[in-house]
Amino acid sequence: xxxxxxxxxxxxxxxxxxxxxxxxxxxxxxxxxxxxxxxxxxxxxxxxxxxxxxxxxxxxxxxxxxxxxxx
Amino acid sequence: xxxxxxxxxxxxxxxxxxxxxxxxxxxxxxxxxxxxxxxxxxxxxxxxxxxxxxxxxxxxxxxxxxxxxxxxxxxxxxxxxxxxxxxxxxxxxxxxxxxxxxxxxxxxxxxxxxxxxxxxxxxxxxxxxxxxxxxxxxxxxxxxxxxxxxxxxxxxxxxxxxxxxxxxxxxxxxxxxxxxxxxxxxxxxxxxxxxxxxxxxxxxxxxxxxxxxxxxxxxxxxxxxxxxxxxxxxxxxxxxxxxxxxxxxxxxxxxxxxxxxxxxxxxxxxxxxxxxxxxxxxxxxxxxxxxxxxxxxxxxxxxxxxxxxxxxxxxxxxxxxxxxxxxxxxxxxxxxxxxxxxxxxxxxxxxxxxxxxxxxxxxxxxxxxxxxxxxxxxxxxxxxxxxxxxxxxxxxxxxxxxxxxxxxxxxxxxxxxxxxxxxxxxxxxxxxxxxxxxxxxxxxxxxxxxxxxxxxxxxxxxxxxxxxxxxxxxxxxxxxxxxxxxxxxxxxxxxxxxxxxxxxxxxxxxxxxxxxxxxxxxxxxxxxxxxxxxxxxxxxxxxxxxxxxxxxxxxxxxxxxxxxxxxxxxxxxxxxxxxxxxxxxxxxxxxxxxxxxxxxxxxxxxxxxxxxxxxxxxxxxxxxxxxxxxxxxxxxxxxxxxxxxxxxxxxxxxxxxxxxxxxxxxxxxxxxxxxxxx
Numbered sequence: 001x002x003x004x005x006x007x008x009x010x011x012x013x014x015x016x017x018x019x020x021x022x023x024x025x026x027x028x029x030x031x032x033x034x035x036x037x038x039x040x041x042x043x044x045x046x047x048x049x050x051x052x053x054x055x056x057x058x059x060x061x062x063x064x065x066x067x068x069x070x071x
Numbered sequence: 072x073x074x075x076x077x078x079x080x081x082x083x084x085x086x087x088x089x090x091x092x093x094x095x096x097x098x099x100x101x102x103x104x105x106x107x108x109x110x111x112x113x114x115x116x117x118x119x120x121x122x123x124x125x126x127x128x129x130x131x132x133x134x135x136x137x138x139x140x141x142x143x144x145x146x147x148x149x150x151x152x153x154x155x156x157x158x159x160x161x162x163x164x165x166x167x168x169x170x171x172x173x174x175x176x177x178x179x180x181x182x183x184x185x186x187x188x189x190x191x192x193x194x195x196x197x198x199x200x201x202x203x204x205x206x207x208x209x210x211x212x213x214x215x216x217x218x219x220x221x222x223x224x225x226x227x228x229x230x231x232x233x234x235x236x237x238x239x240x241x242x243x244x245x246x247x248x249x250x251x252x253x254x255x256x257x258x259x260x261x262x263x264x265x266x267x268x269x270x271x272x273x274x275x276x277x278x279x280x281x282x283x284x285x286x287x288x289x290x291x292x293x294x295x296x297x298x299x300x301x302x303x304x305x306x307x308x309x310x311x312x313x314x315x316x317x318x319x320x321x322x323x324x325x326x327x328x329x330x331x332x333x334x335x336x337x338x339x340x341x342x343x344x345x346x347x348x349x350x351x352x353x354x355x356x357x358x359x360x361x362x363x364x365x366x367x368x369x370x371x372x373x374x375x376x377x378x379x380x381x382x383x384x385x386x387x388x389x390x391x392x393x394x395x396x397x398x399x400x401x402x403x404x405x406x407x408x409x410x411x412x413x414x415x416x417x418x419x420x421x422x423x424x425x426x427x428x429x430x431x432x433x434x435x436x437x438x439x440x441x442x443x444x445x446x447x448x449x450x451x452x453x454x455x456x457x458x459x460x461x462x463x464x465x466x467x468x469x470x471x472x473x474x475x476x477x478x479x480x481x482x483x484x485x486x487x488x489x490x491x492x493x494x495x496x497x498x499x500x501x502x503x504x505x506x507x508x509x510x511x512x513x514x515x516x517x518x519x520x521x522x523x524x525x526x527x528x529x530x531x532x533x534x535x536x537x538x539x540x541x542x543x544x545x546x547x548x549x550x551x552x553x554x555x556x557x558x559x560x561x562x563x564x565x566x567x568x569x570x571x572x573x574x575x576x577x578x579x580x581x582x583x584x585x586x587x588x589x590x591x592x593x594x595x596x597x598x599x600x601x602x603x604x605x606x607x608x609x610x611x612x613x614x615x616x617x618x619x620x621x622x623x624x625x626x627x628x629x630x631x632x633x634x635x636x637x638x639x640x641x642x643x644x645x646x647x648x649x650x651x652x653x654x655x656x657x658x659x660x661x662x663x664x665x666x667x668x669x670x671x672x673x674x675x676x677x678x679x680x681x682x683x684x685x686x687x688x689x690x691x692x693x694x695x696x697x698x699x700x701x702x703x704x705x706x707x708x709x710x711x712x713x714x715x716x717x718x719x720x721x722x723x724x725x726x727x728x729x730x731x732x733x734x735x736x737x738x739x740x741x742x743x744x745x746x747x748x749x
Binding site for chain 1 (some may be wrong): 159
């Protein structure tokens with residue numbers, strides 16, 4: 001499996017963080033740390049949302065329209 | 072070199088599996104051969120056919136940036152590693168469908184269903200999922216309806232949407248009926264399932280207010296509480312004071328589910344729907360892995376014959392001959408139109424590199440097919456006598472355990488005196504006789520496999536674990552489905568009166584939810600009251616509607632191929648489309664017009680009317696039965712009409728483009744170079 005971008009040698013903590021992100025993604029859960037990282041990198045001027053604001057926004061986007069689950 | 076040897080070995084394993092299945096006559100064979108044949112075929116198909124689709128037909132391009140890369144917002148457009156997204160997509164498409172369908176189709180024996188599941192997925196189901204995922208990925212994650220509208224025209228788009236809404240109503244009704252039949256007169260099951268509601272609400276507050284955003288820890292907490300509720304259920308069932316308040320008839324449970332569906336649709340998502348979704352995803356992935364391990368450890372022999380005499384259409388569980396009804400009964404697992412909605416929803420927005428779509432779209436569906444094969448194994452490890460005693464309608468069986476044994480002997484199987492009662496006691500139920508719908512027999516099969524693999528003596532716990540797992544994610548489908556149906560209804564109703572289209576206007580939300588719930592609730596209640604058990608008429612209707620949706624999706628796929636200049640490869644979608652149309656139209660026609668009253672809705676209505684005339688049936692009951700027969704006939708005809716219109720309008724578009732009367736313009740998003748290439 002390819003990783004998610006250029007990687008340095010991993011420490012135990014970052015490996016745990018990556019495993020955590022993987023589990024969140026499989027279960028379709030919001031990933032606050034990844035979102036903050038994304039905002040810092042792509043939109044440096046923008047203020048970071050609180051974890052709760054992000055959760056609300058994520059749930060709205062995910063269940064807003066269309067089926068997310070099949071029969 | 073090593074890889075090539077691996078692929079060849081996979082191919083040989085598949086051939087060996089099929090050879091054993093083909094040559095075994097008259098003696099029981101091991102479930103392992105079924106699994107081997109399936110997995111070998113999947114691997115070969117994945118290696119050869121999906122590669123052909125990916126690089127020749129679709130020309131997936133790793134240099135082309137995906138919507139996740141171009142529009143990334145780390146909320147819904149998120150570039151995600153392919154194995155992670157594979158898991159995510161699989162969890163989204165696999166539900167009760169692939170588990171229940173094969174169990175019901177086992178009345179024809181294990182072989183016809185298995186052949187359809189394995190070859191259907193390779194040539195039809197996985198192709199459909201893959202092409203819709205591909206099309207949506209090239210169009211910034213657009214939905215099936217939007218693609219139909221943009222590529223074929225507004226009429227097709229509107230028809231596709233009406234079709235989806237109608238299918239949703241039938242789907243929710245039949246799944247709710249499966250749960251109802253599993254929970255009636257079962258205090259243990261009812262208690263456990265009732266507990267999921269406060270557990271989900273607790274998780275909702277945990278994630279929203281107490282520890283905002285901590286979804287994973289809340290879900291783990293929820294799963295632990297759920298297992299506690301499962302153990303508590305036994306205690307409730309054995310308590311003389313508590314058990315009666317959790318013992319309910321099918322009708323009461325049906326009304327409970329209807330009320331629940333309405334409340335879940337109008338409550339905020341975070342409170343009930345989202346936490347339930349996480350809970351059921353956990354249980355789903357966990358249990359499917361457990362089942363695979365169980366089958367591999369126990370390697371149970373299949374007791375069901377390869378082919379039964381019921382292929383002539385006399386089957387007790389549902390009427391109709393092998394063709395077309397084996398292919399209607401197993402929709403999910405071989406080809407499921409519903410997947411086109413998921414494959415054009417969340418998943419295409421998360422693909423990191425274009426070539427990943429092959430593993431996710433094609434591979435994800437192969438995995439669902441494998442779940443269906445395991446469900447078939449779980450049904451076929453049961454004694455056929457037990458299987459039919461659980462699944463056949465009570466009226467057909469003769470009303471009591473003793474009469475059932477006699478009836479089943481008449482079919483050429485055996486049911487020892489007291490065998491079904493002993494099994495019921497073993498799994499902690501009062502009775503297992505005629506619990507149609509597939510869930511209880513699947514749960515018994517799973518309990519047999521699990522207790523074989525992980526220790527005897529826990530049969531009752533495993534049985535209720537399996538029931539809880541099925542009911543949990545069926546109810547999650549009821550939540551999400553009602554909500555999606557509500558959105559669709561609001562969009563359609565908005566054309567008639569604009570305020571109804573505003574999803575933020577509370578009265579509109581309540582009204583639309585009530586309409587959708589009333590729609591599926593009506594069919595559910597009729598199914599519960601039906602003397603033949605409801606599954607007999609509703610499940611084929613669901614299979615037909617699901618596969619008609621698949622033909623809509625395959626039409627859209629064909630249009631995409633023709634408009635992108637791939638007309639020479641158009642057989643990859645036309646072949647499954649032709650097959651699916653042949654199956655569904657034959658089945659639909661037979662369900663409406665067949666002379667056999669067990670099969671045809673209209674002839675059943677006629678026979679019922681004759682019974683009233685002869686004085687052998689109460690007129691009030693008969694009037695309801697006749698009305699429902701006619702309603703079912705109208706629904707089946709409407710499905711066929713809508714699909715015909717979609718096929719005709721699509722075919723017209725194909726002709727115009729192929730004859731160059733119309734420019735071949737596909738509305739793909741423009742090419743942007745990817746940074747992930749190389």
